[in-house]
Amino acid sequence: xxxxxxxxxxxxxxxxxxxxxxxxxxxxxxxxxxxxxxxxxxxxxxxxxxxxxxxxxxxxxxxxxxxxxxxxxxxxxxxxxxxxxxxxxxxxxxxxxxxxxxxxxxxxxxxxxxxxxxxxxxxxxxxxxxxxxxxxxxxxxxxxxxxxxxxxxxxxxxxxxxxxxxxxxxxxxxxxxxxxxxxxxxxxxxxxxxxxxxxxxxxxxxxxxxxxxxxxxxxx
Numbered sequence: 001x002x003x004x005x006x007x008x009x010x011x012x013x014x015x016x017x018x019x020x021x022x023x024x025x026x027x028x029x030x031x032x033x034x035x036x037x038x039x040x041x042x043x044x045x046x047x048x049x050x051x052x053x054x055x056x057x058x059x060x061x062x063x064x065x066x067x068x069x070x071x072x073x074x075x076x077x078x079x080x081x082x083x084x085x086x087x088x089x090x091x092x093x094x095x096x097x098x099x100x101x102x103x104x105x106x107x108x109x110x111x112x113x114x115x116x117x118x119x120x121x122x123x124x125x126x127x128x129x130x131x132x133x134x135x136x137x138x139x140x141x142x143x144x145x146x147x148x149x150x151x152x153x154x155x156x157x158x159x160x161x162x163x164x165x166x167x168x169x170x171x172x173x174x175x176x177x178x179x180x181x182x183x184x185x186x187x188x189x190x191x192x193x194x195x196x197x198x199x200x201x202x203x204x205x206x207x208x209x210x211x212x213x214x215x216x217x218x219x220x
Contacts, residue, residue, distance in 0.1 A: 058078055060123055065124055066078065066079055066123060067127050071091075073091050079120045081120070082120065089109060090112075097178065098179075100128070100176065101177055102176055103117050103121060104175075105174075105176040107174060128178075158216055158217065159171075160217075160218055161196060161219050166180040167180070172213045174213065182205075186202045192219070195219065196217045
């Protein structure tokens with residue numbers, strides 16, 4: 001047999017074998033040549049990005065809230081005016097500094113302002129606030145024959161930065177339970193604060209927070 005004829009027969013045999021192998025690999029119920037959709041790809045694939053985008057664009061149902069002390073990026077991004085980028089910032093801040101506990105705590109996140117807080121205020125919740133065991137401000141606590149009087153019962157009372165407990169610091173504006181504990185732990189580890197402005201040395205306390213509480217603090 002001429003070499004050319006043998007080469008043609010070899011190529012034809014390889015083509016038939018390839019078609020047979022493709023038929024074996026296909027699902028039994030799928031007809032030959034039918035296109036099949038690929039399963040969802042690993043994180044970072046175009047399909048996973050599409051699914052994440054669809055989840056973040058799903059509007060909130062009536063009465064539905066997002067727990068900002070627990071929700072993931074995709075859930076946080078469902079809030080109005082909060083995209084994936086800001087949602088990642090919110091979750092990263094929470095992982096670094098602890099639960100927010102309130103809108104005041106959320107206000108410490110870079111990129112969060114009064115306008116956004118007003119837009120999402122009725123659509124967010126904070127599970128760590130309920131775990132503290134305190135009653136909501138609108139509900140009175142148990143009646144006391146002689147309720148204690150302290151400086152913190154007076155609006156705008158000044159707090160001694162080097163003597164205040166975590167509970168007292170927590171009553172300051174924009175200072176939640178986690179940040180109050182951070183301040184006390186920092187003071188116990190490094191000694192008394194030399195000045196009120198030294199509060200910015202505490203991780204998580206920035207110039208904006210200091211400006212909000214400076215008038216309520218003293219070291220004298």
